[in-house]
Amino acid sequence: xxxxxxxxxxxxRVSHKDYLSAGGRPQRALENLGFSLPVGRAGAVVGPSGCxxxxxxxxxxxxxxxxxxxxxxxxxxxxxxxxxxxxxLPWRSxxxxxxxxxxxxxxxxxxxxxxxxxxxxxxxxxxxELSLGLARRxxxxxxLAIEPDLLLLDEPFVSLDDALARDLRARIAALIDEKHVxxxxxxxxxxxxxxxxxxxxxxxxxxARVGATLEVETPRRLxxxxxxxxxxxxxxxxxxxxxxx
Amino acid sequence: MIRLFSLxxxxxxxxGAALFADPRRLPGPLPVFExxxxxAQTGALFTNLGATLARVAASFLLAMSLGAALGYAMGRxxxxxxxxxxxxxxxxxxxxxxxxxxxxxxxxxxxxAAIGAVALNKLPNAIVVMRxxxxxxxxxxxxxxxxxxxxxxxxxxxxxxxQLTPYIAAATRSGLSLVWKIVxxxxxxxxxxxxxxxxxxxxxxxDVRLLLAYAIPFVLLMLGVExxxxxxxxxxxxxxxxxxxxxxxxx
Numbered sequence: 182x183x184x185x186x187x188x189x190x191x192x193x194r195v196s197h198k199d200y201l202s203a204g205g206r207p208q209r210a211l212e213n214l215g216f217s218l219p220v221g222r223a224g225a226v227v228g229p230s231g232c233x234x235x236x237x238x239x240x241x242x243x244x245x246x247x248x249x250x251x252x253x254x255x256x257x258x259x260x261x262x263x264x265x266x267x268x269x270l271p272w273r274s275x276x277x278x279x280x281x282x283x284x285x286x287x288x289x290x291x292x293x294x295x296x297x298x299x300x301x302x303x304x305x306x307x308x309x310e311l312s313l314g315l316a317r318r319x320x321x322x323x324x325l326a327i328e329p330d331l332l333l334l335d336e337p338f339v340s341l342d343d344a345l346a347r348d349l350r351a352r353i354a355a356l357i358d359e360k361h362v363x364x365x366x367x368x369x370x371x372x373x374x375x376x377x378x379x380x381x382x383x384x385x386x387x388x389a390r391v392g393a394t395l396e397v398e399t400p401r402r403l404x405x406x407x408x409x410x411x412x413x414x415x416x417x418x419x420x421x422x423x424x425x426x
Numbered sequence: 427m428i429r430l431f432s433l434x435x436x437x438x439x440x441x442g443a444a445l446f447a448d449p450r451r452l453p454g455p456l457p458v459f460e461x462x463x464x465x466a467q468t469g470a471l472f473t474n475l476g477a478t479l480a481r482v483a484a485s486f487l488l489a490m491s492l493g494a495a496l497g498y499a500m501g502r503x504x505x506x507x508x509x510x511x512x513x514x515x516x517x518x519x520x521x522x523x524x525x526x527x528x529x530x531x532x533x534x535x536x537x538x539a540a541i542g543a544v545a546l547n548k549l550p551n552a553i554v555v556m557r558x559x560x561x562x563x564x565x566x567x568x569x570x571x572x573x574x575x576x577x578x579x580x581x582x583x584x585x586x587x588x589q590l591t592p593y594i595a596a597a598t599r600s601g602l603s604l605v606w607k608i609v610x611x612x613x614x615x616x617x618x619x620x621x622x623x624x625x626x627x628x629x630x631x632x633d634v635r636l637l638l639a640y641a642i643p644f645v646l647l648m649l650g651v652e653x654x655x656x657x658x659x660x661x662x663x664x665x666x667x668x669x670x671x672x673x674x675x676x677x
Contacts (some may be wrong), residue, residue, distance in 0.1 A: 244573065
């Protein structure tokens with residue numbers, strides 16, 4: 182495997198990734214999985230639960246290096262990641278969590294980021310005092326504070342109720358448009374992907390590869406229900422086709 | 427309030443028992459306080475308390491810093507843990523007296539031998555506690571630090587140390603009481619000042635008054651360290667917890 186960081190796109194070429202199951206037998210999680218994402222665009226990796234999405238994300242984040250293949254990060258190679266669990270430092274205040282992750286960011290920049298996510302009243306709170314929805318927003322603020330060259334989001338809306346998920350989705354969409362940060366979202370929810378991404382990579386069942394790539398032509402915030410429905414129908418047909426093979 | 431009452435009750439019991447006992451075997455509180463005042467006037471009390479306190483501090487710091495480093499390494503690296511675990515078990519079960527006598531035999535009746543011997547007695551205990559702490563470190567936060575490329579110094583200060591604090595506090599608590607008890611033995615055997623030396627004198631002269639006059643101030647001193655240093659420190663670092671597991675103070 183190799184990782185190197187000087188490209189105008191995120192390029193992922195995993196020829197295979199195996200792991201040992203609990204019974205000790207080798208299992209293939211990913212095979213011939215490849216895609217590329219141009220800088221400044223938002224991509225979504227969509228697949229059923231347990232198909233290897235999180236494994237893929239860990240490989241891209243550099244947390245899993247035991248695979249064969251190659252990952253090229255966008256130029257600069259700075260990663261901002263929002264994990265499924267917020268993974269904030271419980272013993273540091275919200276603002277300190279941001280400062281620790283992004284020591285080069287100015288106080289003004291951090292304040293602006295907190296304001297954009299409506300977190301300014303919580304700057305001095307400890308993460309344990311926040312609801313999950315708020316903690317996710319703090320994790321998002323932390324990932325953006327480092328001005329990442331690639332923003333990774335792992336199921337950012339899981340275990341939030343519909344209203345909260347919608348709210349966070351709108352905020353993420355606005356921030357992606359505003360900051361033009363290259364973003365990769367991993368999700369099991371097709372609708373979520375359609376609303377956020379410029380391009381959707383549909384994963385096949387295990388061992389996962391990219392079964393179909395869907396371009397989302399409509400800009401994020403102009404997406405109508407009809408356009409989304411049409412895209413969803415196309416995606417479902419593609420998924421059926423993958424299963425049929 | 428109830429704690430104050432408890433201490434007064436203890437004092438009353440002591441006084442009561444002293445009324446019925448041979449004053450040479452068990453002097454009452456008053457003669458002991460008189461002896462204490464006398465020793466304080468000559469300055470001997472403070473010199474000896476100071477000498478013992480310095481030894482406690484030196485050996486405690488030595489044992490804690492070494493123990494924290496070794497315990498952390500063993501908690502994080504499986505190979506190291508397996509290599510040194512038998513040594514740890516041996517050290518844990520080596521009687522304090524054996525370590526002290528060997529240290530004096532090999533290094534002579536010196537200050538370095540005394541402090542080293544005490545530190546060596548406390549060391550395995552510090553290693554065991556800190557190893558548990560290192561084993562309990564949150565792997566998910568490590569991954570977060572990895573992705574965000576936090577510098578090692580930042581990881582240590584903001585991720586590792588806050589998680590180890592309860593273990594450091596526990597090792598400090600058990601450590602201080604253990605260390606000062608062993609320091610007295612070291613002083614009794616091979617030093618010419620300190621509370622342990624004075625207690626040896628008291629033993630030779632069969633002077634229980636003098637013995638208590640030195641033991642009680644030192645217990646009070648350690649109680650003060652616990653209440654005024656260890657507990658406030660613990661409260662400060664655990665303020666982020668909603669329901670902190672706070673130690674009970676004297677007040």
